[in-house]
Amino acid sequence: MKIRITHSTTYKYNLTVPKLIQCLKLYPSVCDNQEILKWNTTSNTGKIVESHIDALGHRVQNIFLNNFNGQLKITSRGILKTKNFSGVVRGLKEKVNPLCFLRETDLTKPCEKIKEISRKVQGNYKDEVEFAHKLNLVVSNSIDYVSGSTTTSTSSKEALRQKKGVCQDFAHILISIARQNRLPARYINGFLLEETTSGENTTHAWAEIFIKHLGWVGFDPSHKRCIDEKYIRVSSGFDFIDASTIKGVKTNYSGDEFLDTKVNVESCQ
Secondary structure (H helix, E strand, C coil): CEEEEEEEEEEEEEEEEEEEEEEECCCCCCECCEEEEEEEEEECCCCEEEEEECCCCCEEEEEEEEEEEEEEEEEEEEEEEECCCCCECCCCCCCCCHHHHHCCCCCCCCCHHHHHHHHHHCCCCCCHHHHHHHHHHHHHCCCEECCCCCCCCCCHHHHHHHCEECHHHHHHHHHHHHHHCCCCEEEEEEEECCCCCCCCECCEEEEEEEECCCEEEEEECCCCEECCCCEEEEEEECCCCCCCCEEEEEECCCCCEEEEEEEEEEECC
């Protein structure tokens, strides 16, 4: 199917920023699951400079600003043609050994609750595929989805403790429990085409688990399913922080930063 996306992030500063650098990973992943028909990223100020293609295949761009006042708006828009490979992500352009994604982070470090859930899932299963599906389902039922109940710094442990979270937290919990069972897992940032009454969407997050003989498989525990043609993959990493699509560095700045994000995802077939 064809999906049209418009994604804008606006940063507002109440004081002059002496030096501001924004690192962007906003270009959709190059893989067989999605063909990029059109994509463009613009900024209302400053110049977007091409940097490099990193080891995970991200097209990295930068914005450099000095003595900046006001607001910075970064907008990406385009059209992609997607395919459904039953969760399997094919043709990724990356050079990282999957075993690297067994490494824990502060946001995904296993806690006693993770270990408890892991013990309950252990048992008879015919292969890693079935086991990964069991993990996805048990994580789906581990917390309730409550919009605004967590922040970007909430860990899997904290989300489990309060028994609620958003897609980011479901992804972190699945990553944590997969790694606990020696399955490489990573965080994915992207977009999901879904019905909304408001006409507005948000960015979405899910996890990929590496399964022998299949490769990376996308699981979305917040929706109790694998990814399909409604998902657009943008960036990956150990956790939310590592996979962030925009990372900023400010020097000698003592003011406040305000962030606003708007997303529109729609079918264009």
